[in-house]
Amino acid sequence: MNLAVALQAQGDLRGALAAYERALELQPEDALTFAYRASAHWLAKDVEAGLADCARALELDPRCAAAYKNRALLLRLQGSNEESLRAARRAAELDPTDPEAWNNLAIALWETGRHSECLPVFDRLVQMAPTHAPFRVNRAIMRQRLGDLAGSLAEYGEALRLDPTDPSVWSGRSWTRFTKGDTTGALADVARALELDPERAEAWGNQAHYRNALGDPDTAWRDLQRAIELDPELAGPYLTRGRIQVARGRREAAIRDLERYLELDPDSELADDAREELAALKGR
DSSP: HHHHHHHHTTOOOOHHHHHHHHHHHHOTHHHHHHHHHHHHHTTOOOOHHHHHHHHHHHHTTTOOOOHHHHHHHHHHHTOOHHHHHHHHHHHHHHHHOHHHHHHHHHHHHHHTTTTTHHHHHHHHHHHTTTHHHHHHHHHHHHHTTTTTTTHHHHHEEEEEHOOOOOHHHHHHHHHHHTTOOOOHHHHHHHHHHHOOOOTTTHHHHHHHHHHHHHOOOHHHHHHHHHHHHOTTSHHHHHHHHHEEEEEOHHHHHHHHHHHHHHHHHHEEEEEEEEHHHHHHHHOO
């Protein structure tokens, strides 16, 4: 199984799945191999196969924490958030020393509306892994969504101290700075993110949003096209493009973009605004 895990870490999902298959031929009743293979299915967005592997792992070992952890991820990908939360809770109970299990639990709590329970879990995570920047980023995102912009910026600052080369941290902080009214700072942060990773679709989308807010829809449009080219499943660019379409009098195109945005991310912090804008367009 070690070969499969190594291949998966390198991004070779096809090779990893083949290696897991060989491992299971040698040990067909090894619960952990089924649980680990489920994580490869999750990365491949194959929910059905992943859930089947989790089920088999739990048949073999009802206390397999890795199976519950990956089941939580797969159920979240499927949109079954309450079931995902139950699996995440069980994973954290079975292996309370696994930070990833607690991270999954925090995200599941947020996505099921249990916001007051979310931050204490992230506090625990940061205590467990104080030098792991991604956990700081997740806590920053939660603070931003709860309206604690100063706290969010402080978290991002700590994450950048730990890892100044991670483009996701720069891009994430740019959104909090924009929300706080610091558009110049937001543009500087997102530019740094794109310097580190020129193919980061989310950063192109954020940059477009800021440029459009500053009254530069033409440059924003080019950024949006790049974002959508890189990741057509990323929701944000469709919202910004839809708003530009409205300003340009392209009602039908704007409706399509706003509908696509809501299809991809119906629970985002801007989803209610998008629904109101869409209703206004359709009511004309």
